[in-house]
Amino acid sequence: MKYWWWKIAAIVIFCYVLLAGMLTPLKPGIQSIDNTKGILGEELVVGVTGYNSYFGSALQNRAFLKLSDDKVIETHQITERGDYKADLRFNLPDHLSTGKDVERATLIINNEVDGSLILPNAILLKKEDNTKPSDKQWGQFNVNELFKADRFRFPYRNQLNETIRNTFFHVAIWFAMFILLITALVYSIRYLITKDLLLDTKAAAFTSVAIVYGLIGLATGAVWAKFTWGAFWTADVKLNMAAISVLIYMAYWLLRSSIADVDARGRVSAAYNIFAFVIMIPLIFIIPRLTDSLHPGNGGNPALGGEDLDNTLRMIFYPSIIALSLLGVWMSNLTYRYQILVDNEIEE
Amino acid sequence: MKLKNEQKKVDLHLLNNNWSTQPKLMNVKFILTSFLISLPWLVKAESLDFLRSTGKIYSVVVVILILFILISAYLIRLDRKIRTLEEKNNNES
Amino acid sequence: MGVAIRQFWQLVRKEFALEFRNRVSLGAVLLFVVCAAYICYKVFITINGLAWISLFWIILLFAAINLIQRTFNASYMKRRWNYYTLYDSTVVYLSKYAYNLFFMGLVSVLLMGVMSLFFGNMIKDYPMFLIGLSLGILGMTGVMTFISAVVMRADSNGLLMSILAMPLCLPVLLLSMKVHAVSLRLIQDTAVTGDYLLLGGVDLLIFGIGLLLFPNLWKA
Known part of the structure; x- marks a missing residue:
């Protein structure tokens, strides 16, 4: 029990990640709208398609077009067609009162079952030359009047949809890979200090599992990219930097296999491991921040956090990192024990 | 005509024999090459609509499958290496 | 300290004396640069600024x-x-580093001249270009010198040098290409000083970690 409790923990936590990560539904969201242009002073009709929504079952549907907190108009009529479809009708005012002729408005739908469904920058409001005068005015927005639905659900993001769950696997495996690489680095440094060959073997085992994790990260990333960005492989910086770091560690393995003498192999590969890790830091953490990237946290995109990683996601994301790291340690441990057997064989 | 057919049979037989003597390696190589050859078609495939249905949930399933398959592949490789070591030990003792 | 500096100069002088006694290898690299640039010229004939920089750094990488x-x-x-x-x-x-740095400088100046001759001179801002070039060479030499010490211990060192060094050169390469793009006026960047500092930092990092780890490779 003393030696394998963490292996059980890895399995249990990973099962929790799979179950909670796959069974928790997404928050309701607005999947698409059939009209994105509204002319001021006229009636705007928008057909909305919701995702995971309950328009039909809810009794008190309300919808708003919002420019800012004190410039909001409410629908005068909502026609629900089932749980997922609804037609909204707005009587638009004849001015934007910001001095501009064109502005994007946010669409908000609220009912007692779903809470609020928000689609930012949904509708382009435009002033035409022959705008008819209308007595309709922009109103105040009262957040307290809205219904709230605080259930445990993952955030709904357009374009991402259900693939937001990939955070628990794709992002977590990169974190786990990094933890394994740091462990290998520590073993390499300790090897250079103590010259204990077992430490070098350990560093090699951790690196080999980290390479497998890196390949998994690249493959899963390719699938995720296909369904959100449209291509398996893009020119995205972070993707290519990650691919390069996998190459660097594959070269580490090639280097190890090309040196026969055990002591020289240990010293050289430990030195290369430390050197490569130090160079990888600007590669992964600094350069992606300088250039535009599709990944969150780079080139002006919001970092991990905000709406990409809210508290509900965190409750599964962090355990996932722990589970995958423990699995990686377990696999490295097996590789290490195998290598020790092989080395003993050679000595005999 | 008959001769040709018989020759074919013999060839097939030889081929089968070849496969049965070293099945694992051949299988792995075969799967790998066919995967690599089919890669351009896979990448080009436009009929990914099934994976896009119901909020792209099936692409998440694909991601989990890749994770599982690659980790299993690593473990299978390790397992095979340990088995050859065991066999060697048994033969010596 | 004084002893170390004297030893350093002694070694550098020795390296140069040996190099100039047998000029074949240096001549080979210089010829390589000219040949590579000429082949690129025959293949592309005319190129735009971005391709100019890319070719410049790729040829320099292989020459290095x-x-x-x-x-x-x-x-x-x-x-x-x-x-x-x-x-x-x-x-x-240190002596090997300084010696390599000198020849890298020589090669890069030659490459600059050859590229300007074949493809036309596209450099708009010389000080910026030269600072970027020297910072890039500093980093590249640091990586390569260390990796060649690593490869010294390996049994087969044919391709090993390139596969180990090329991915590791990438951060330096990308940063200096960005600075060069600014110096050719291909992109507008007001925060280019930050890039210089970053490039210098990466160079310093490479140099420091190489110096720190080298004794482990040196001891037989």
């Missing part, structure tokens, strides 16, 4: 690999091993 991989040439080191054991490992590393 060819130039620096013989720094710790195994057979050469074996022959002169007794001589080198007289010196401190840090001094050996």
Whole structure:
């Protein structure tokens, strides 16, 4: 029990990640709208398609077009067609009162079952030359009047949809890979200090599992990219930097296999491991921040956090990192024990 | 005509024999090459609509499958290496 | 300290004396640069600014690999091993670094001239270009010198040098290409000073970590 409790923990936590990560539904969201242009002073009709929504079952549907907190108009009529479809009708005012002729408005739908469904920058409001005068005015927005639905659900993001769950696997495996690489680095440094060959073997085992994790990260990333960005492989910086770091560690393995003498192999590969890790830091953490990237946290995109990683996601994301790291340690441990057997064989 | 057919049979037989003597390696190589050859078609495939249905949930399933398959592949490789070591030990003792 | 500096100059002088006694290898690298640029010229004929920079750095990268991989040439080191054991490992590393840096500078200036001759001179801001070039060379030489010391210990060092060094050169390469794009006025960047600082930081990091780890490779 003393030696394998963490292996059980890895399995249990990973099962929790799979179950909670796959069974928790997404928050309701607005999947698409059939009209994105509204002319001021006229009636705007928008057909909305919701995702995971309950328009039909809810009794008190309300919808708003919002420019800012004190410039909001409410629908005068909502026609629900089932749980997922609804037609909204707005009587638009004849001015934007910001001095501009064109502005994007946010669409908000609220009912007692779903809470609020928000689609930012949904509708382009435009002033035409022959705008008819209308007595309709922009109103105040009262957040307290809205219904709230605080259930445990993952955030709904357009374009991402259900693939937001990939955070628990794709992002977590990169974190786990990094933890394994740091462990290998520590073993390499300790090897250079103590010259204990077992430490070098350990560093090699951790690196080999980290390479497998890196390949998994690249493959899963390719699938995720296909369904959100449209291509398996893009020119995205972070993707290519990650691919390069996998190459660097594959070269580490090639280097190890090309040196026969055990002591020289240990010293050289430990030195290369430390050197490569130090160079990888600007590669992964600094350069992606300088250039535009599709990944969150780079080139002006919001970092991990905000709406990409809210508290509900965190409750599964962090355990996932722990589970995958423990699995990686377990696999490295097996590789290490195998290598020790092989080395003993050679000595005999 | 008959001769040709018989020759074919013999060839097939030889081929089968070849496969049965070293099945694992051949299988792995075969799967790998066919995967690599089919890669351009896979990448080009436009009929990914099934994976896009119901909020792209099936692409998440694909991601989990890749994770599982690659980790299993690593473990299978390790397992095979340990088995050859065991066999060697048994033969010596 | 004074002893170390004297030893350093002694070693550098020795390296230069040896190099100029047998000019074949240096001449080969210079010829490589000219040939590569000429082949690119015959293939592309005319190129735009971005391709100019990319070609420049790619040719420089391969020239660096060819130039620096013989720094710790195994057979050469074996022959002169007794001589080198007289010196401190840090001094050996520093002298090799300085020596490589000098020839990289020579090669890059030649490449600049050849590229300008074939494809036309596209450099708009010379100080910026030269600072970016020297910072890039500093980093590249640091990586390559260290990797050639790593490869010295390997049994087969044919392709190993390039596969180990190329991915590691990438951060330096990308940063200096960005600075060069600004100096060719291909992109507007007001925060280019930050890029210089970053490039200098990466160079310093590479140099420092190489110096720190080299004794482990040196001890037989």
